[in-house]
Amino acid sequence: MIKFHPSEQQLVEYVAGDLTAAMLMTVGTHVDMCRHCQSHVQDIEEKLAQRLFGDVTDLPARWIANADVMIDEIINAAMPVHRSLSDSDNYLLLEGKRFELPATLARNYHRIGSWHKMLGKMWRAPVDLGSGEVLNFIYMGTGAQVPEHTHRGTEATLVINGVFVDESDEYRDGDFVLLDGQHKHTPQTQQEDCLTLATLDAPLQFTSGISRLLNPFSSLFFK
Structure with missing residues (x-):
């Protein structure tokens, strides 16, 4: 639910x-x-x-x-999206897994870029909107964790498949989470992996321990 x-x-x-x-x-x-x-x-x-x-x-x-x-x-x-769809447009493939895409994403399959390995068990695939906005698929394998961070702007995250947790709650398929500089959290997966769609209007701000050394490069992780 x-x-x-x-x-x-x-x-x-x-x-x-x-x-x-x-x-x-x-x-x-x-x-x-x-x-x-x-x-x-x-x-x-x-x-x-x-x-x-x-x-x-x-x-x-x-x-x-x-x-x-x-x-x-x-x-x-x-955001024009009308075009002819093929069956392969309904799925996103990564690491031998196949994720079914909801209709809006399937219509925009041609905007999805290649997967790139990030830290640990995380992967990123950009979605090119032609507007300079940051929109990415973020895949977190089982046991992955994003270092504790807050937000210099706003971050909207939508769970496409799977589950992740943070200090506040658990988020599953379809959950829409909007966070800003008033929020600090450590997203992670436990028993399941998770595919999300995330948009940022400013880089993350890492807040804990050694991860703060990543702040000068945070825009590289979610560009």
Whole structure:
């Protein structure tokens, strides 16, 4: 069961296409995975349609049918994603594992770069949005750990598959976590590996022990 969701404001901005491209993809992928937020987004779309067109019960049927198309056009104007898909676009491969991609990520498979080994049991694959934003797949093998850190900006993390924990909670498939400089944590995996999608608007700030020596190079790990 998904415990952590985008805020009401983030879902409204998602529907209106007012998020950055990286957040649009991250929130959109969460919506793909979360029935609760799918229902919530549908309600927001209907309210937006009412605001634009008035009482939708008085509109011709073809206008009502086109309302969802209009919303899609608003979203895709910020980040075009339409193209033909092949079966291989539905999966991400790493270390002999195959991860099924939700629809938003599958439509953007062509944006996913090659995997690069990071520290310990961690791998990174960048997602090129053509906007200079930082969006990465981060894979943590079983027993991996990110050194304790805080955030110079904001970090949004979405669990695609698996589970990781920190000092505050446990995060599983579909959980959306938004952190900023008020938060400090040590993400790690225990009995399972974990694939996440993460976007940063500033490098991490390592805060504990020898890991603080990594701060001058922190942007290299999540570029």
